[in-house]
Amino acid sequence: MQHYDIIIIGTGAGGGTILHKLKNSGKKILVLERGTFMPQEKENWDTDEVFRKERYHTKEVWKTEDDKELHPGTGYWVGGNTKVYGAALFRLREKDFEKIQHADGISIEWPISYRDIEPYYNEAEKLYQVHGKMGLDPTEPYRSEEYAFPEVSHEPRIQELHNNLTEKGLHPFYIPLGVKLNEADAIRSKCIRCNTCDGFPCLLHAKSDADINCVRPAIDNDTVTLLTNAKVIKLNTNNSGNEIVSVDVEVVTELHQFSADIFILSAGAINSAVLLLKSANSSHPNGLANKSSQVGRNFMKHNSTAMIGVSTKPNPTVFQKTLAVNDFYWGDDEFKFPMGHIQLLGKSNKGQISGDAPFFTPGFVLGEMVTHSIDWWMTGEDLADPENRVQVINDEIHLDYKENNTEGFERMIKKLKDILYSIDSGHSFIPHSFYLTKNIPLAAVGHQCGTARFGIDEITSVLDINCRTHEINNLYVVDGSFFPSSGAVNPSLTIIANALRIGEHILERIK
Numbered sequence: 302m303q304h305y306d307i308i309i310i311g312t313g314a315g316g317g318t319i320l321h322k323l324k325n326s327g328k329k330i331l332v333l334e335r336g337t338f339m340p341q342e343k344e345n346w347d348t349d350e351v352f353r354k355e356r357y358h359t360k361e362v363w364k365t366e367d368d369k370e371l372h373p374g375t376g377y378w379v380g381g382n383t384k385v386y387g388a389a390l391f392r393l394r395e396k397d398f399e400k401i402q403h404a405d406g407i408s409i410e411w412p413i414s415y416r417d418i419e420p421y422y423n424e425a426e427k428l429y430q431v432h433g434k435m436g437l438d439p440t441e442p443y444r445s446e447e448y449a450f451p452e453v454s455h456e457p458r459i460q461e462l463h464n465n466l467t468e469k470g471l472h473p474f475y476i477p478l479g480v481k482l483n484e485a486d487a488i489r490s491k492c493i494r495c496n497t498c499d500g501f502p503c504l505l506h507a508k509s510d511a512d513i514n515c516v517r518p519a520i521d522n523d524t525v526t527l528l529t530n531a532k533v534i535k536l537n538t539n540n541s542g543n544e545i546v547s548v549d550v551e552v553v554t555e556l557h558q559f560s561a562d563i564f565i566l567s568a569g570a571i572n573s574a575v576l577l578l579k580s581a582n583s584s585h586p587n588g589l590a591n592k593s594s595q596v597g598r599n600f601m602k603h604n605s606t607a608m609i610g611v612s613t614k615p616n617p618t619v620f621q622k623t624l625a626v627n628d629f630y631w632g633d634d635e636f637k638f639p640m641g642h643i644q645l646l647g648k649s650n651k652g653q654i655s656g657d658a659p660f661f662t663p664g665f666v667l668g669e670m671v672t673h674s675i676d677w678w679m680t681g682e683d684l685a686d687p688e689n690r691v692q693v694i695n696d697e698i699h700l701d702y703k704e705n706n707t708e709g710f711e712r713m714i715k716k717l718k719d720i721l722y723s724i725d726s727g728h729s730f731i732p733h734s735f736y737l738t739k740n741i742p743l744a745a746v747g748h749q750c751g752t753a754r755f756g757i758d759e760i761t762s763v764l765d766i767n768c769r770t771h772e773i774n775n776l777y778v779v780d781g782s783f784f785p786s787s788g789a790v791n792p793s794l795t796i797i798a799n800a801l802r803i804g805e806h807i808l809e810r811i812k
């Protein structure tokens with residue numbers, strides 16, 4: 302059996318980033334990734350392939366609580382889900398780390414404060430080349446530094462929207478974005494500001510993702526070995542159960558075993574929980590590190606809604622994902638509890654919205670709709686509920702989830718609609734502006750988190766403050782699993798910043 306100093310399982314926001322942090326440690330690192338490098342092919346930017354045919358999603362079938370089939374909107378690639386993400390890279394707010402009263406219950410306190418992670422947010426933003434501008438978001442947390450890269454500008458229709466929203470008393474701001482765009486010097490810009498970014502892989506490798514920014518630069522290092530097509534199926538402990546000694550891995554079709562001193566599990570919140578549960582043994586009969594019975598529980602994914610606002614005004618915007626609104630994040634005069642976060646989506650095209658339009662909508666109307674629409678994405682915090690959980694039953698992945706905390710979120714959507722109606726009352730081809738909303742189904746597990754939360758108390762958490770399992774001395778979980786609460790902004794920058802934080806801890810440990 303080959304032995305390594307460190308084994309990392311998974312190469313997404315968590316695994317790819319911690320690899321970056323550890324790559325120069327001089328230690329022998331083995332990276333096990335069940336996927337391959339995503340092909341750089343024309344289909345990367347083909348709506349039909351990406352959305353309707355789900356070319357980059359796994360074909361795995363999971364089950365819901367009522368035993369229905371669930372086709373997860375997730376992919377297994379070097380870079381994990383950052384290959385297709387929208388690269389909106391937000392910090393959580395200071396209060397997101399504290400105990401907060403929501404309409405539906407309590408969002409629990411984190412074992413670290415915002416100040417503890419702030420330096421790592423700076424490091425994360427530099428590593429993923431986040432473009433933004435500080436001082437505009439009314440809920441922005443303390444920043445010790447301005448963004449290293451300038452904000453991505455609004456195109457004229459979005460600038461007009463920005464001005465209209467400002468006149469209505471809101472404080473729209475630039476979405477912090479991980480794209481390698483150089484607006485001052487277009488010739489040196491890798492990113493061409495195209496209309497197939499949010500939800501698509503980048504054909505030009507100009508999106509900052511864990512593959513391009515972290516994994517590829519790391520594998521040039523002699524001490525780093527990456528095995529793709531390498532699906533970890535079990536972690537094995539020693540007899541007393543306090544250390545992992547090896548992993549069982551299917552490499553293409555062959556079974557291999559590798560051993561290491563330290564193991565970092567970064568398979569994503571759902572698959573990391575699955576691996577812990579599947580690795581049950583006589584020392585850990587309910588799954589590894591699961592004395593608390595919290596592994597797989599408290600699964601969160603955000604309350605999310607996409608909305609197409611079809612306005613009377615044409616919208617020729619190409620790259621639309623530049624504007625966000627946080628005025629309702631903590632509530633408003635009428636509703637004193639957190640409501641959520643609003644941001645623009647990438648500009649939808651006919652192929653993307655045809656499934657959501659009323660069935661009688663003819664193609665030419667769809668065409669007019671997309672040329673007149675502005676597309677929104679809204680997220681609200683869902684609260685950790687132990688009954689919302691990942692389980693492995695008869696070797697199948699089961700996902701139980703009941704929505705919660707939706708009242709404030711729905712109020713926020715209504716507020717936004719009212720404001721947009723009041724802005725846009727003109728006339729053109731479409732007689733009235735209207736809004737198609739779509740609640741994002743459970744299968745879209747893009748914002749999965751919480752399944753192995755970190756905490757001080759071994760009875761209520763799986764990981765300690767350094768994301769090491771309470772029970773197994775050399776096992777860390779470094780991905781979206783550690784979130785005790787989900788906040789309402791996109792999760793990746795927090796996963797990345799935390800991976801850098803844990804990487805620093807591991808560097809200290811192996812000194």
Ligand SMILES: Cc1cc2nc3c(=O)[nH]c(=O)nc-3n(C[C@H](O)[C@H](O)[C@H](O)COP(=O)(O)OP(=O)(O)OC[C@H]3O[C@@H](n4cnc5c(N)ncnc54)[C@H](O)[C@@H]3O)c2cc1C
Pocket residue numbers: 310311312313314315316333334335336374375376377378379380381382383385386387388389390391499500531532533534567568569570572573576746747748749779780781782791792793794796
């Ligand atoms: C369409 C879409 C848009 C999104 N947009 C945004 C956005 O704009 N901003 C944002 O912050 N977030 C966004 N997200 C969410 C973001 O992609 C995730 O939060 C992030 O990728 C999670 O990081 P992770 O490390 O937890 O897991 P992942 O990135 O999913 O990485 C898990 C890795 O583990 C590998 N793996 C799994 N099981 C095994 C196994 N058994 N053996 C070996 N390897 C394994 C996987 O192949 C993968 O490489 C989006 C997600 C989607 C799907």
Ligand code: SF4
Pocket residue numbers: 480481491492493494495496497498499501502503504505506507508509620
């Ligand atoms: S907008 Fe830029 S980063 Fe996004 S897909 Fe297009 S070229 Fe790539």
